[in-house]
Amino acid sequence: MGASVSTLELPKSSKATVAAAIALLCVAFYLVSRRADATIWTAVLAFFISGFLADLFTALAHFGFDYVFPYDMPILGPVAREFREHHDCPTLDPSDYVVNFSKGAYCSVPVSSLVCVASLMTDERTLPFLVLATLLGMSTWAFFFHQIHSYAHMGSTLQPEDFKERVAAISRLSNQAEQIAEFDKLFATVPIPPWIRVLQRCRLILNPRTHNLHHIFFLSDFSSVNGWSDPLINLVLRPLARRMKMRQETAQP
Numbered sequence: 001m002g003a004s005v006s007t008l009e010l011p012k013s014s015k016a017t018v019a020a021a022i023a024l025l026c027v028a029f030y031l032v033s034r035r036a037d038a039t040i041w042t043a044v045l046a047f048f049i050s051g052f053l054a055d056l057f058t059a060l061a062h063f064g065f066d067y068v069f070p071y072d073m074p075i076l077g078p079v080a081r082e083f084r085e086h087h088d089c090p091t092l093d094p095s096d097y098v099v100n101f102s103k104g105a106y107c108s109v110p111v112s113s114l115v116c117v118a119s120l121m122t123d124e125r126t127l128p129f130l131v132l133a134t135l136l137g138m139s140t141w142a143f144f145f146h147q148i149h150s151y152a153h154m155g156s157t158l159q160p161e162d163f164k165e166r167v168a169a170i171s172r173l174s175n176q177a178e179q180i181a182e183f184d185k186l187f188a189t190v191p192i193p194p195w196i197r198v199l200q201r202c203r204l205i206l207n208p209r210t211h212n213l214h215h216i217f218f219l220s221d222f223s224s225v226n227g228w229s230d231p232l233i234n235l236v237l238r239p240l241a242r243r244m245k246m247r248q249e250t251a252q253p
Contacts, residue, residue: 008074014102021105021143024112025136031119032136037129046130050137051204056229057138058145062222063237067244087218091163092150100147107142111135141225149224151200152211154190171216179216183209203227219245 011017032038065083069076086092094100115135118127153163170182187208192200199205205226214221219241220234221227 007072007077009078010075010106012102013099014105015098017105017109018098018101021101021108021112024109024116025139025143028112028115028119028136028139031116032129032132035119035124035129035132037124038133039129042130043133046133046137049130050134051141051226052228053134054138054141054145055223055225055227056233057142058225059223059229059233059237062224063241066218066222067241067248087215092146092153094147094150094154096150097147100150101143103146104143107145108139111139111142115139145225148205148226149211151192151196152206152208154187154192154208167212167215170212176213179213180209183212186212 065080069080071077
């Protein structure tokens with residue numbers, strides 16, 4: 001199914017959108033933090049709730065881009081095409097900051113805008129700090145999601161053909177524990193910044209060895225933020241993805 005020439009598509013790179021996202025996040029943070037019911041422990045709770053919800057949202061969106069949205073659908077269609085091309089060339093460049101943060105900004109801006117409006121129009125009696133802090137956290141996770149995703153691939157240091165060949169070889173291993181161990185060895189060879197490695201190993205952001213299990217069969221582990229939601233959402237998306245993949249393969253000539 002080809003993409004229509006007239007299909008509406010968001011710019012892949014937009015410094016103005018990135019700047020707007022950062023400005024809105026700062027304003028939203030100021031408005032939320034000054035509320036009377038704000039506490040550090042509620043903020044910590046909101047961090048983990050928002051991390052799970054943002055991760056869950058990326059999993060659902062990723063599944064849609066992989067299996068549901070047609071290429072000629074406005075805005076979402078070109079994204080779906082890019083996601084499926086990423087299957088054939090599973091590398092990303094974490095040094096391409098404007099592109100990575102542009103993708104995050106498109107998700108972050110509307111959520112930050114909602115937080116700002118809700119903060120100005122409500123008080124502690126009508127909307128608690130936990131709700132606003134959770135939305136603000138989701139906006140922050142959204143802004144960073146594609147940069148996080150790119151660190152799970154480190155495509156700037158590996159040739160796409162080499163990376164795809166290594167993933168294919170790992171996919172032929174029969175034991176998932178062996179697959180994970182081989183992914184560990186693969187990503188030990190690329191210069192991921194030490195502090196990023198710490199965050200990945202602590203599972204605060206997406207871990208390469210588990211995320212790249214998705215790139216073996218494309219049936220599970222769809223999340224793109226931290227992987228916290230995968231054990232739960234895999235129960236739903238794995239059988240759906242298997243059914244959709246079989247349908248696609250049957251429809252091919």
